[in-house]
Amino acid sequence: MCKLHNSLLCLAMLIAATFPLSLTGQNAASFARYDSLSYDDYQRRDWKQLIANAEQALSEGYDSYYLRMRLGIAFLETFKPALAEKHFRKALAMTTDDRNAKYFLFKALSYQLKTVESGHLFQTMDANTQWATGLNSGFKPVAAHLDAGYSTGNSIENRSFEALSGEHGLYGQEYAERDNLIYDAGFHFQPSPAWLFYVGGQHIGIETNDRFATREFALQRDSIISIGSAKAYYFHPEAAESIRDFAHDLQQNSVYVQAQWAGSDRWSLVAAMHLLKVRRGFTVSTPGTTNLTDTSYYNASDGRLEHYTFEVPTVNFNDISWNTTDYSLSLHGRFHFGRLSALVGLGRASFNDTSLLQLNAGYQFLPLCNLQLVHQGEIFILSYGRKPHFAYRASLAWKATRRLSLESDLLAGAINNLSEQYGYIVYNNPENIRFKVEVSAAWLISPHLQLQLRYRLRQAEQPFRYAIPENTNLQSDSYLIESNTFIGGIKWIF
Numbered sequence: 001m002c003k004l005h006n007s008l009l010c011l012a013m014l015i016a017a018t019f020p021l022s023l024t025g026q027n028a029a030s031f032a033r034y035d036s037l038s039y040d041d042y043q044r045r046d047w048k049q050l051i052a053n054a055e056q057a058l059s060e061g062y063d064s065y066y067l068r069m070r071l072g073i074a075f076l077e078t079f080k081p082a083l084a085e086k087h088f089r090k091a092l093a094m095t096t097d098d099r100n101a102k103y104f105l106f107k108a109l110s111y112q113l114k115t116v117e118s119g120h121l122f123q124t125m126d127a128n129t130q131w132a133t134g135l136n137s138g139f140k141p142v143a144a145h146l147d148a149g150y151s152t153g154n155s156i157e158n159r160s161f162e163a164l165s166g167e168h169g170l171y172g173q174e175y176a177e178r179d180n181l182i183y184d185a186g187f188h189f190q191p192s193p194a195w196l197f198y199v200g201g202q203h204i205g206i207e208t209n210d211r212f213a214t215r216e217f218a219l220q221r222d223s224i225i226s227i228g229s230a231k232a233y234y235f236h237p238e239a240a241e242s243i244r245d246f247a248h249d250l251q252q253n254s255v256y257v258q259a260q261w262a263g264s265d266r267w268s269l270v271a272a273m274h275l276l277k278v279r280r281g282f283t284v285s286t287p288g289t290t291n292l293t294d295t296s297y298y299n300a301s302d303g304r305l306e307h308y309t310f311e312v313p314t315v316n317f318n319d320i321s322w323n324t325t326d327y328s329l330s331l332h333g334r335f336h337f338g339r340l341s342a343l344v345g346l347g348r349a350s351f352n353d354t355s356l357l358q359l360n361a362g363y364q365f366l367p368l369c370n371l372q373l374v375h376q377g378e379i380f381i382l383s384y385g386r387k388p389h390f391a392y393r394a395s396l397a398w399k400a401t402r403r404l405s406l407e408s409d410l411l412a413g414a415i416n417n418l419s420e421q422y423g424y425i426v427y428n429n430p431e432n433i434r435f436k437v438e439v440s441a442a443w444l445i446s447p448h449l450q451l452q453l454r455y456r457l458r459q460a461e462q463p464f465r466y467a468i469p470e471n472t473n474l475q476s477d478s479y480l481i482e483s484n485t486f487i488g489g490i491k492w493i494f
Contacts, residue, residue, distance in 0.1 A: 034062055038070050047074040065094045065101075072104055080369035081111035082339035099129045106133055109265060113371060114336065115142075116262035119193030135193060141494040142188035142196070147452070149182035149487030161241045165213040166466035166475065169241070171315070172213035173474075174464035175282060175430055177250070180206035182487065186256075198258040198424075206250040210283040213466075215239035217312035219294045230299040237292060237310050246317065250280035258422050267335045272422040276326040283319050290314040326351045328423040330358070339366035343378060351417045351428035356384035358419060362393075372399045380418055389414035403444040411436040431460040431481065448493050456485040 034057035041050035054071040057063075072087035088105035092098055102125050109118035122135055130137065164172035186200025220238040224231055254276040262268040289311050297306040330347030340363060347358035362378030373396070380391040391413030398406045411420070415433040419426045427433055440454040461478040468475055 035064065035066060038067060042070050042073070045077070047077045050074045051078070063090075065091050065098075068094070069101065069104070072108070075369075076104065076108060076111070079372070081108040082366050082369040084108040085112070086338050097124075099126060103129050103132060105265070111370070112366070114265075114268075115190070116194050116196050116260050116268050117265045117336065119190070119195070120262035121265040122193045137193060139192075140190040142190060143491055143493050144187045145185065145452075145489055145491040147182070147184040147487055147489035149184075149454070149485055150179070151182065151456075151483055151485040152179045153481070153483035159211060161213045161243055163479075164211065164243075164464055164466065166468065166477070168466075168468055170215065170469070171467040171474075172464060173211065173285060173466075174462065175208065175210050176462060176481075177430065178207040178209060180204055180250075182485075184489075194262045196260040198256075198260075200256055202252070202254045202256070204250075204252040206252070206280075208248045208250050208280060208282070210246040210248065212244045212246075212283075212285055212315065212317070214242050214244060214285075214315045216242045217290075217292060217310075217314070219292050219308070219310065221294075229301040230297065230304075232297050233295050233308075235294055235296075235308055235310075237312050244317065246283035246319070248281040248283070248319075250278065252276055252278045256424055258424070267333065270332040270334070270422050272328070272330045272332070272424075274328040274419065274423040274426055276426070276428070277323075278326060278428075279321070279323045281319055281321050283317050286316045286318070288314050288316050324353065326426070326428055328419040328426055330419065330423050332360075332422060339369050340364070343376075345422075347419055347423065349417065349419055349423075349426070351426065352430075354384055354417060356382055356417050358382050371397075373397070378420075380413070380420070382414065382417060384417060389416075391415050391418055393420060405442040405444075407440045407442075409436075409438040409440075429460070431462045432478065433458060433460040435459040442491075450491040450493060452487075452489040452491060454485075454487040454489075456487070458483045458485070 037053045051074050054067050068087045068091035072084040075084035085108040088101050092101035106118050106121050183203045188198050190196050217237045217239050219235040222234040256274040258272045260270045292310045293307050296308040328349040332345035335342045343362040345360040359381045364376045367373050376395045378393045382389040393411045395409040400406055412435050415427050436458045438456040442450050442452045444450050459482050462481045463478045465474040465476050
């Protein structure tokens with residue numbers, strides 16, 4: 001946060017001096033002492049002492065527009081905009097439509113990245129105050145980013161016949177995603193102060209594999225009996241264990257749009273859409289029979305030839321191309337109470353031909369009253385199938401230095417088919433994701449250029465199906481897998 005210019009501070013206090021004191025039921029002499037102390041502290045820019053004297057006055061019941069404005073400015077100067085916001089709001093309540101209180105409240109909101117909320121306040125200012133903020137009332141680019149990532153760890157190359165086909169060793173099958181590449185680009189812009197848009201697109205290319213554990217039959221010769229010039233051959237069918245792999249690829253292209261609008265300087269709404277086009281191939285198996293034929297008898301003298309024919313079970317494979325359009329639509333609300341914000345959301349989505357309803361509720365908290373440390377918690381409830389599914393997300397962002405920012409993010413529970421970050425990230429995966437942790441670092445190279453690096457660890461239950469004797473229905477089971485994702489990005493801040 002930048003220091004405020006002395007000229008603006010002096011202007012603020014000169015304007016403030018034109019308003020009368022609010023001394024309802026207060027001792028004028030005592031209040032004058034506190035007012036004088038806070039004014040002297042302000043002139044000396046002794047923000048720590050100003051805060052102490054002003055808070056002491058408030059604790060004793062003395063209050064005024066002057067006191068609130070000076071206290072708010074002191075908190076701005078000590079990098080606590082969430083506390084400054086509180087006092088500028090109090091000052092504005094005492095002097096409705098005061099240009100000075102609006103100006104500094106705008107600054108306090110902006111320093112907390114309450115962009116559209118400060119933009120709504122901007123629209124209520126007179127022309128001179130708007131000019132003093134330095135904000136453009138028209139179109140304003142905010143930031144653009146480009147990311148590329150690589151995910152690995154879902155390989156099933158070492159999955160054995162015994163593990164896939166179950167204890168009876170008859171048949172097994174599974175579909176799994178292997179390594180994948182991720183590309184993402186987005187753009188933030190403001191068409192007007194109270195609106196903020198985020199638009200972008202993603203491409204994900206994934207190597208996939210259909211693996212089948214089957215038994216393949218062949219005729220095994222038992223013996224040969226010779227009778228003169230004739231020979232009789234004896235066989236039996238024998239099954240051998242076989243693993244069949246069919247490689248495919250999955251291509252997912254998507255676009256996303258988020259529109260945030262402030263109806264007040266205390267709350268805003270976010271409407272979001274994520275539209276995904278998914279194309280992939282996969283292999284299906286069907287049971288069948290086949291005939292195995294070999295020579296059973298041959299007489300060299302007369303050329304007589306006979307054959308054995310055995311009918312044995314077999315598995316046939318067919319490749320299929322599958323295309324689908326998935327979507328996520330949601331509406332979210334953000335309601336601010338100083339350094340605490342309440343988050344609520346309602347969404348409708350369809351992933352992999354599964355329709356669902358999503359509810360989420362959470363909070364964002366600024367422990368240090370600024371963006372140096374930000375904590376967020378959120379609960380998700382998804383309704384699909386026969387019962388609700390729950391997930392929880394917790395994140396912590398820390399601005400370690402002026403240039404370095406660190407963030408950690410944890411997501412746990414029933415994550416499949418979930419949409420988070422206003423639908424920017426969707427989990428339309430085949431495996432049952434149970435846990436995801438992500439850490440990231442961002443380095444500000446210049447006021448306009450930032451480099452980012454993310455690492456993501458994900459644990460999931462990989463499903464597979466297998467056969468058991470005397471049952472035509474396949475049984476379901478799963479095993480634990482992990483994947484590791486690395487994403488690097490560049491961000492331009494306008």
